[in-house]
Amino acid sequence: MRWSTEDIPSFVKERQYVDTALLPLLPVEFGDGIRQSAAMTEFITIMTAELERQFRGRILLAPSYTYLAADGANTPQTEELNRWIETMKKEKLKHIILLTADSSWKKIEYELDAFLVWMPLVPLENLDAAYKKQVISEQIKQLLPVVMDKWKEEGKS
Amino acid sequence: MSDEQNHNVSRRQFLTYTLTGVGGFMAAGIILPMARFAIDPVLQAETEGDMKAVTDVSELTENPQRFDFSYEQVDAWVTSEVTETAFIYRSGEEIVALSNTCTHLGCKVSWGSSSDHPNQFYCPCHGGRYEKDGTNIEGTPPTEPLHRYVVEVREGTVYVGKAEPQV
Known part of the structure; x- marks a missing residue:
């Protein structure tokens, strides 16, 4: 379900069925990295929207978590993000999926109490619409089982 | 005078x-x-835009196959291209086109994706299942059958219209 006035009432009504939150992580840069930052935002936004469309009955697409991109050797701050995760878990969203194209999270994945999915950025600019669609649907096809396995894991334990 | x-x-x-x-x-x-x-x-002229061309009749089999089709939708000031998916198959002389949207909470179902139930539609979100004709299976979350598209065949091409509830 999307973060919209149209969908949220049904989320509130059907909460027992919606146990997963999808949180896009978007790095923001205003300097040299601004192109990359825009490309990542576009890519991850499309991916999360499509994922929501496939699994809308069980996934809540949260508003994107934006942060200033870590420069050089620094890694992103986990404190604030962990507060988000904690808050969502308190609201019975027991699976938290973080989707990002920013590889710096990968190094500190263990510090996050959530399921981090990093996808290498696919440059979508200059692709024509039909080809873009095909690329996205291929990516989504790979991503669907990852999410479904996450759900299954819980079923077993 | x-x-x-x-x-x-x-x-x-x-x-x-x-x-x-x-x-x-x-x-x-x-x-x-x-x-x-x-x-x-x-x-009011009957516009052709209401029916979307999806595939050739010759492509259809007895088994449901997925077909994507897209059209433009104007929502307030935004025009967006919407893609929908239908599962279409032949049943005798009849052509059946079912929506892939689960009637429970709107996830996307697919045909035969559950290895335990190869001849059913399966919803990955909450395990909802449907028979081949779209009837929901008792004991799974959905409460009504998959919606069914209005189908029309013109010169060997299959057109689908609106998806309508089966009950």
């Missing part, structure tokens, strides 16, 4: 003509829009 009088229009006649004329226009002004509204549905 009397000739000249005949050519003249008397005040009474002039008023009668004018009032009839103006009154006629006013009456027409009121009645015409009403008539136009009354017969409007008849004048």
